[in-house]
Amino acid sequence: MTKQDKNLGEFEQIILLAILRQNNKSYGAQISDTIETFGDRSINFGALYTTLSRLEKKGLVSSQIGEATAVRGGRAKKYFTVSAEGQKAVKNSVNTLLSMVDGLDLSSI
Amino acid sequence: MGSTFLVFEIQVLLMFKHDFNDFQNQSRRLKFINSIINWSVPEEFSDAIKGDICENFKPISENKIVSLFWLAKQTISIIWHFSPSTQRGSMMFIFSFFILTSIIAMTFILSGSATLFFNFPSIIIVLVPALVAPFVTLKKQIVLGAFKALVDSRVSIKNVNEYKKVYEIIDKVAMLMGWFGAVSGAVAIATNVEPESFANVFGPAFAVMVLTLLYAMMIKVFCYFAILRLNSFQTVFDQA
Numbered sequence: 200m201t202k203q204d205k206n207l208g209e210f211e212q213i214i215l216l217a218i219l220r221q222n223n224k225s226y227g228a229q230i231s232d233t234i235e236t237f238g239d240r241s242i243n244f245g246a247l248y249t250t251l252s253r254l255e256k257k258g259l260v261s262s263q264i265g266e267a268t269a270v271r272g273g274r275a276k277k278y279f280t281v282s283a284e285g286q287k288a289v290k291n292s293v294n295t296l297l298s299m300v301d302g303l304d305l306s307s308i
Numbered sequence: 309m310g311s312t313f314l315v316f317e318i319q320v321l322l323m324f325k326h327d328f329n330d331f332q333n334q335s336r337r338l339k340f341i342n343s344i345i346n347w348s349v350p351e352e353f354s355d356a357i358k359g360d361i362c363e364n365f366k367p368i369s370e371n372k373i374v375s376l377f378w379l380a381k382q383t384i385s386i387i388w389h390f391s392p393s394t395q396r397g398s399m400m401f402i403f404s405f406f407i408l409t410s411i412i413a414m415t416f417i418l419s420g421s422a423t424l425f426f427n428f429p430s431i432i433i434v435l436v437p438a439l440v441a442p443f444v445t446l447k448k449q450i451v452l453g454a455f456k457a458l459v460d461s462r463v464s465i466k467n468v469n470e471y472k473k474v475y476e477i478i479d480k481v482a483m484l485m486g487w488f489g490a491v492s493g494a495v496a497i498a499t500n501v502e503p504e505s506f507a508n509v510f511g512p513a514f515a516v517m518v519l520t521l522l523y524a525m526m527i528k529v530f531c532y533f534a535i536l537r538l539n540s541f542q543t544v545f546d547q548a
Contacts, residue, residue, distance in 0.1 A: 227360035244360055245385030248353050267359075270366060272338075274359030 207259075207292045210250055213238055215259065215289040218281050226265060226276040227251075251279055259285030337375075338362060341383050347460060348390040357386070397461045401537045408533065412526065430519040433489045438482035438527055442474045450474065458537055465541045472538050479531035486524025493517025 207215070217233040218225045225233065227247060235241055254260045265276035281289065342358055349357055361382060368375045391399055416422045442451045450467060454474035457463045497513045 227356055228363045231360070231364065243385030243389075244357050244382055245387070245389035248349070248357055249389040252350070252353065268363075270363050271359035272362040274355045274362065276359060277353070277356035 207288055210246070211254060211259075212289060212292050213240075214247065214250055214254065215281050215285055216293075218260065218279050219286070219289070223280050224278050226278050230279070254285065255279075258282060259288055337379060338365060341379055341386075344383050344386055348387055348394050350390070350394060395459075395461050397537065397540055398459045401458055401533070404533060405530075408529065424515070425519065425522065427516055427519045430489055430516065430523060434482050434485045434520050434523040434527065437485050438478045438524075441481040442477045445477060446470065446474060454534075454538075457541070458534055463541075468538050468541045472535055475531040475534045475538070479528050482524040482527035482531075486521040489520025489524075490517055493520070 213234055214230060217230045217237070220233050220237065221229055227244060230251075231242055231244070231247060251260060251262075255262060260279045260281055262277050262279050265278045267273050267275040338358075338361065341361060345354055345357055345361075361379075365375065365379065368378055413422070416425045419425075442454075450470045451474050453463060453467055454471035457468075457471050493513070494517060497510065497517060501509050501513065
């Protein structure tokens with residue numbers, strides 16, 4: 200993975216943080232709800248799953264098939280977990296953001 | 309692109325405009341998005357997305373407008389994000405087909421009036437035999453598979469040569485029927501037109517006579533594009 204691949208986009212950061220918020224094990228609908236609750240932003244499953252697929256290819260998340268429920272029409276959940284590399288990437292990304300914000304008076308903007 | 313999506317959204321809205329209360333109708337509405345998912349989403353995410361959509365759709369299904377827009381939004385998002393990678397060839401074919409159709413329509417309109425180029429009996433003479441011939445000569449699954457292969461990149465490529473035969477048959481039968489229509493028209497003109505009315509009658513009669521050839525050529529162009537599309541499957545297969 201190149202250095203550029205390790206840089207996270209905004210949406211990638213949000214998704215990784217949403218998974219981490221659910222004890223580092225979350226499935227699509229749950230990630231979507233978490234982002235809606237904490238991020239005040241509604242997302243579409245097309246965007247969510249293409250990003251998750253990209254993160255999985257980068258090795259930043261891993262997935263496993265979970266249980267099927269009636270409310271899902273008998274279809275299994277696909278749980279995503281942030282890998283150690285993913286946790287490191289999100290930490291670096293958030294630290295970069297915080298250091299960029301540090302000392303900046305955002306109230307005047 | 310925006311207007312294409314608007315048209316698509318309207319189509320989705322129309323598909324889901326019926327009764328919104330009972331479970332059967334919920335399933336019917338989800339059936340459409342599920343077929344879109346089957347078409348565009350990779351298999352490893354297909355079930356997970358269907359399940360997530362079903363789970364999120366149920367609480368809002370009571371509210372007809374909200375559920376309608378939510379489903380339309382999800383459908384567009386899934387097509388927008390997945391199909392460029394999973395159905396690239398199909399999208400290009402559909403795009404090429406629209407361009408081709410637009411050029412033909414523009415040619416017709418610029419020639420005077422589009423109605424000049426419409427003759428129902430001529431369409432029947434060319435189109436019906438061209439579409440029936442492959443069903444008579446090949447297995448039904450092969451013919452249906454050939455049509456499906458144009459808009460679905462994930463069909464089995466082992467039958468590509470058989471699929472190509474379908475379009476070759478359509479092409480040849482359409483051209484033969486086109487000539488048949490033109491020659492029959494010529495005979496009819498030669499037999500029926502009186503020498504004194506020749507100048508007035510020959511022009512319009514000749515125009516209708518060659519329409520069968522025009523339709524045959526349009527089908528030939530379509531078949532040429534279809535075979536090119538199927539050749540791309542073959543190239544991927546050969547490279548693999």
